[in-house]
Amino acid sequence: MTIVKILEIVAILVGAFSGFIEARSKKMDVVGIFTVAFITAFGGGTLRDILLDRRPLFWVEHQEYAILIFLLAMVAAPAIRTLRKIISERLIVTADALGLGLFSIVGVSQALEAGMPLFIASMMGVITGIFGGVLRDIVCNEIPMVLRDGKPYAICSFAGCWMYLLMQKTGVPADFALWSSALGITAFRMVTWAKGVKIE
Amino acid sequence: MTIVKILEIVAILVGAFSGFIEARSKKMDVVGIFTVAFITAFGGGTLRDILLDRRPLFWVEHQEYAILIFLLAMVAAPAIRTLRKIISERLIVTADALGLGLFSIVGVSQALEAGMPLFIASMMGVITGIFGGVLRDIVCNEIPMVLRDGKPYAICSFAGCWMYLLMQKTGVPADFALWSSALGITAFRMVTWAKGVKIE
Amino acid sequence: MTIVKILEIVAILVGAFSGFIEARSKKMDVVGIFTVAFITAFGGGTLRDILLDRRPLFWVEHQEYAILIFLLAMVAAPAIRTLRKIISERLIVTADALGLGLFSIVGVSQALEAGMPLFIASMMGVITGIFGGVLRDIVCNEIPMVLRDGKPYAICSFAGCWMYLLMQKTGVPADFALWSSALGITAFRMVTWAKGVKIE
Numbered sequence: 001m002t003i004v005k006i007l008e009i010v011a012i013l014v015g016a017f018s019g020f021i022e023a024r025s026k027k028m029d030v031v032g033i034f035t036v037a038f039i040t041a042f043g044g045g046t047l048r049d050i051l052l053d054r055r056p057l058f059w060v061e062h063q064e065y066a067i068l069i070f071l072l073a074m075v076a077a078p079a080i081r082t083l084r085k086i087i088s089e090r091l092i093v094t095a096d097a098l099g100l101g102l103f104s105i106v107g108v109s110q111a112l113e114a115g116m117p118l119f120i121a122s123m124m125g126v127i128t129g130i131f132g133g134v135l136r137d138i139v140c141n142e143i144p145m146v147l148r149d150g151k152p153y154a155i156c157s158f159a160g161c162w163m164y165l166l167m168q169k170t171g172v173p174a175d176f177a178l179w180s181s182a183l184g185i186t187a188f189r190m191v192t193w194a195k196g197v198k199i200e
Numbered sequence: 201m202t203i204v205k206i207l208e209i210v211a212i213l214v215g216a217f218s219g220f221i222e223a224r225s226k227k228m229d230v231v232g233i234f235t236v237a238f239i240t241a242f243g244g245g246t247l248r249d250i251l252l253d254r255r256p257l258f259w260v261e262h263q264e265y266a267i268l269i270f271l272l273a274m275v276a277a278p279a280i281r282t283l284r285k286i287i288s289e290r291l292i293v294t295a296d297a298l299g300l301g302l303f304s305i306v307g308v309s310q311a312l313e314a315g316m317p318l319f320i321a322s323m324m325g326v327i328t329g330i331f332g333g334v335l336r337d338i339v340c341n342e343i344p345m346v347l348r349d350g351k352p353y354a355i356c357s358f359a360g361c362w363m364y365l366l367m368q369k370t371g372v373p374a375d376f377a378l379w380s381s382a383l384g385i386t387a388f389r390m391v392t393w394a395k396g397v398k399i400e
Numbered sequence: 401m402t403i404v405k406i407l408e409i410v411a412i413l414v415g416a417f418s419g420f421i422e423a424r425s426k427k428m429d430v431v432g433i434f435t436v437a438f439i440t441a442f443g444g445g446t447l448r449d450i451l452l453d454r455r456p457l458f459w460v461e462h463q464e465y466a467i468l469i470f471l472l473a474m475v476a477a478p479a480i481r482t483l484r485k486i487i488s489e490r491l492i493v494t495a496d497a498l499g500l501g502l503f504s505i506v507g508v509s510q511a512l513e514a515g516m517p518l519f520i521a522s523m524m525g526v527i528t529g530i531f532g533g534v535l536r537d538i539v540c541n542e543i544p545m546v547l548r549d550g551k552p553y554a555i556c557s558f559a560g561c562w563m564y565l566l567m568q569k570t571g572v573p574a575d576f577a578l579w580s581s582a583l584g585i586t587a588f589r590m591v592t593w594a595k596g597v598k599i600e
Binding site: 023026027028029030031032035036046050053055057059060063066067070138139140141 | 250251252253318319320323334338341342343344346350355399
Binding site: 223226227228229230231232235236246250253255257259260263266267270338339340341 | 450451452453516517518519520523534538541542543544546547548549550553554555599
């Protein structure tokens with residue numbers, strides 16, 4: 001199992017976990033927990049694929065992820081109180097920052113492959129990185145957190161997508177461009193979070 | 201006119217009717233009533249078709265349904281108080297349960313035709329059956345009812361979709377598989393509703 | 401630069417501006433301001449293109465519009481208080497009415513080109529005209545204004561789309577049909593707004 005595969009699963013699980021927490025805090029039932037977790041984990045990539053008209057969707061090709069979230073949703077309700085005690089906020093932010101980096105760069109590179117112009121490609125990267133959380137908050141009847149809490153999040157993704165695009169154009173090897181910009185997003189997010197940076 | 205056609209129209213009308221009621225309770229105008237009714241009746245199937253990339257959409261091919269909802273929306277505002285008196289909750293739940301069964305099985309069978317793996321096909325069945333109501337509640341600024349009221353609803357759809365998939369794989373005649381699992385969903389929903397069963 | 405091009409830019413800017421105002425009133429940060437402005441300006445056309453399965457999307461082909469909104473979002477936060485003083489409500493309604501007319505007729509004509517039946521084509525016109533605002537309000541956690549304030553808005557678009565469709569069928573020159581019905585929508589909206597007409 002490659003490192004990308006592991007990171008991908010971590011990113012999906014983190015997305016699902018934040019969905020579990022929000023769905024529980026809204027007193028949803030097990031169907032709501034699964035639905036919100038699924039939307040959080042796959043919403044960004046699904047919206048990107050619909051906008052780009054790419055099929056099959058990621059989670060359609062890999063039904064094992066959907067099944068995994070389904071099984072987790074069934075045990076999530078009793079387990080979530082225990083889990084929240086074990087798992088610190090720092091751990092959640094770290095895993096989420098890894099997911100943000102990885103999903104964003106996957107999004108921007110797929111948009112480039114699909115022939116998108118540069119600015120649109122960077123938007124697709126950000127959409128892939130953040131729209132799972134946006135859709136989660138819409139379903140849970142909240143104003144999306146990433147649009148209002150003033151902490152750098154989408155901006156980290158945006159900066160990292162441009163870092164990737166510039167490296168692509170200047171002939172940096174593809175693998176290095178991908179990894180360094182994904183990790184750049186993760187680092188940018190974690191440092192600004194740890195320092196309590198606010199934009200505007 | 202076949203029995204399927206009649207059931208289909210009943211299912212759409214029931215969806216539209218629940219949209220009328222929610223839009224009225226939010227004091228929407230006639231445009232809102234039509235929009236919410238339309239989204240409730242066709243939202244689940246439309247989302248499924250977008251995810252599967254099937255075109256033309258059901259309501260695009262059959263514009264008579266859109267016209268019907270349009271005409272009903274124009275008379276709905278004055279009529280809705282009277283209608284709510286005549287129509288009992290039991291009748292609404294019954295018709296809605298018929299719609300849930302029919303739409304779910306149509307959804308899962310179309311997903312199979314499109315070559316989806318089994319778990320994804322069952323999800324597409326559930327999406328077709330329940331997402332009209334989810335989108336209705338999002339537009340009306342509510343947390344979707346099916347995700348939080350704890351009564352078996354999506355679960356009835358899910359169980360029936362698997363019943364259909366198992367019958368398909370074991371060589372049960374297609375017609376019988378379709379009808380028995382659609383009615384199974386309807387019966388499952390109505391019995392649990394009548395008994396006041398709660399999950400979790 | 402043609403008159404259509406100028407009107408198009410005005411329509412997009414007006415959409416973005418109403419997004420700026422709503423995002424600010426919800427205390428969103430700069431990412432939220434850009435996202436809401438973008439969704440307001442392009443949401444209707446994007447939904448229509450997804451329903452019709454048309455690609456590339458309008459804003460993907462013309463990334464200059466996305467870049468323009470991005471730059472405006474960065475200056476919008478400090479400027480918005482000043483702008484609201486300079487720009488009167490009448491001016492906003494006028495520009496918005498121009499946008500409603502133009503977007504609606506572009507929507508209905510593209511739906512006709514895609515072979516849609518008449519009623520569906522008129523719905524696509526209305527969707528193009530109004531759904532940017534609907535999605536803006538959903539993201540901002542409000543019941544969509546056009547569905548509940550009882551002032552003719554979607555109805556103006558609907559009437560103008562049918563005016564266009566009738567002129568198309570009766571052999572009126574295409575250019576004249578397009579312009580007169582777009583301006584008809586604008587005039588209908590402005591007159592009913594000025595007179596304070598309410599439906600229902």
